[in-house]
Amino acid sequence: MVVGKASEIRVASQDDVVVVRQAVRARAVEIGLNLVDQTKIVTAASELARNTVVYGGGGTVLLESLLDGGRRGLRLTFEDRGPGITDIEKAMQDGYTTGVGLGLGLGGARRLVSEFHITSRPGEGTQVRVTKWNG
Amino acid sequence: MQPLAREFIAAVREAARDGELGDTTRAEWSRTRDLLADLSRERAAQGFSPTETATFVFSFKQAIFKRLRSEFGSDAETLAEETWTATELFDKLGLYTAEIYQKAREEVIVRQQQEMLELSTPVVELWHGILALPLIGTLDSNRTQIVMQNLLEAIVAKSAGIAIIDITGVPTVDTLVAQHLLKTVAAARLMGAECIISGIRPQIAQTIIHLGVDLGGVLTKATLADAFQVALRKKGLAVAKG
Numbered sequence A: 001m002v003v004g005k006a007s008e009i010r011v012a013s014q015d016d017v018v019v020v021r022q023a024v025r026a027r028a029v030e031i032g033l034n035l036v037d038q039t040k041i042v043t044a045a046s047e048l049a050r051n052t053v054v055y056g057g058g059g060t061v062l063l064e065s066l067l068d069g070g071r072r073g074l075r076l077t078f079e080d081r082g083p084g085i086t087d088i089e090k091a092m093q094d095g096y097t098t099g100v101g102l103g104l105g106l107g108g109a110r111r112l113v114s115e116f117h118i119t120s121r122p123g124e125g126t127q128v129r130v131t132k133w134n135g
Numbered sequence B: 001m002q003p004l005a006r007e008f009i010a011a012v013r014e015a016a017r018d019g020e021l022g023d024t025t026r027a028e029w030s031r032t033r034d035l036l037a038d039l040s041r042e043r044a045a046q047g048f049s050p051t052e053t054a055t056f057v058f059s060f061k062q063a064i065f066k067r068l069r070s071e072f073g074s075d076a077e078t079l080a081e082e083t084w085t086a087t088e089l090f091d092k093l094g095l096y097t098a099e100i101y102q103k104a105r106e107e108v109i110v111r112q113q114q115e116m117l118e119l120s121t122p123v124v125e126l127w128h129g130i131l132a133l134p135l136i137g138t139l140d141s142n143r144t145q146i147v148m149q150n151l152l153e154a155i156v157a158k159s160a161g162i163a164i165i166d167i168t169g170v171p172t173v174d175t176l177v178a179q180h181l182l183k184t185v186a187a188a189r190l191m192g193a194e195c196i197i198s199g200i201r202p203q204i205a206q207t208i209i210h211l212g213v214d215l216g217g218v219l220t221k222a223t224l225a226d227a228f229q230v231a232l233r234k235k236g237l238a239v240a241k242g
């Protein structure tokens, strides 16, 4: 697998969430994702970016274009140094929230992408990495 | 311009005296970086191009080369080496202004979008008792709450029985947007009005389903026209050819 263009964006405020969505949309178009898949990865990015701001206290996202055999992909790695998640399984459950949301962000993001990895250490932070392939 | 140029040269001189010429991300260069960042942001706001902005930095090259020639003129090897170092340094600083410029432009765009959202969310009365709220733009700013509040107030003011929320112009419907929509529908219902959500494009419909958002209790229509027709029917009215 080859990692092509990579760029990092700050994710610290609600405005940054908008910037992340725009950047992800532009990349998704660039690697040739169809309209439905563009919308899915942008929406997943919106969820993860907002979690980074709201629960992670801000962080970064790394956008990477991937080439694997004949298929192209977009990989997003959200990272923060916030409080972390004690019980990941619980956090992934639909309807579970410690805030005022619907509790669908993490589970929804997982269903919208091709690959989903979350790692978190209480007190150290959280990393969520998602990939969408064009086929 | 003159004082700024002097300040820039002073900052570069100071950094070059104490530090690495090869690595402008180091602390010694922070004054130079801050200066260039301010300049780039200012120029982005004033509508200069990125080239014009970077030219501020590149324009110093000629003077520096001249200075190097007069200092090392007889020593060709050192002259070449120093010229190369200076070129690399000023290229890096020039690119830095382009990078900041880009970021500043993005910020301007985000701000403009927010302003647009404020302008583009009027509640309109399509017919007696039938309201429409065509939403356009990004929905997760603080504006959303105000927009939804406006709709609820209009429902009361116009004694409306039906409100159509059209999301054709909303690029992304995530859990936060969905939550705002659901809350508004529930609040409108408490006030005796029924909401119809229209303008759900196919890709948005698929995404909402994957997210797991349940819009089951809400009347939805593909287009604003369809929603209007349903609204008329509910009022016992119909559009007929004259």
Ligand SMILES: Nc1ncnc2c1ncn2[C@@H]1O[C@H](COP(=O)(O)OP(=O)(O)OP(=O)(O)O)[C@@H](O)[C@H]1O
Residues within 6 Å of the ligand: A047, A051, A052, A055, A056, A080, A082, A083, A084, A085, A091, A092, A096, A097, A098, A099, A100, A101, A102, A103, A104, A105, A106, A107, A126, B175, B176
């Ligand atoms: N980056 C993070 N750092 C710390 N905790 C997190 C992070 N992301 C998610 N969580 C925790 O996981 C929970 C579930 O997240 P999820 O995104 O699924 O729902 P939500 O954000 O609460 O609501 P929604 O996303 O539907 O608006 C959060 O309430 C929060 O407690």
Ligand SMILES: [Mg+2]
Residues within 6 Å of the ligand: A047, A050, A051, A101, A104, A105, A106
């Ligand atoms: Mg969330």
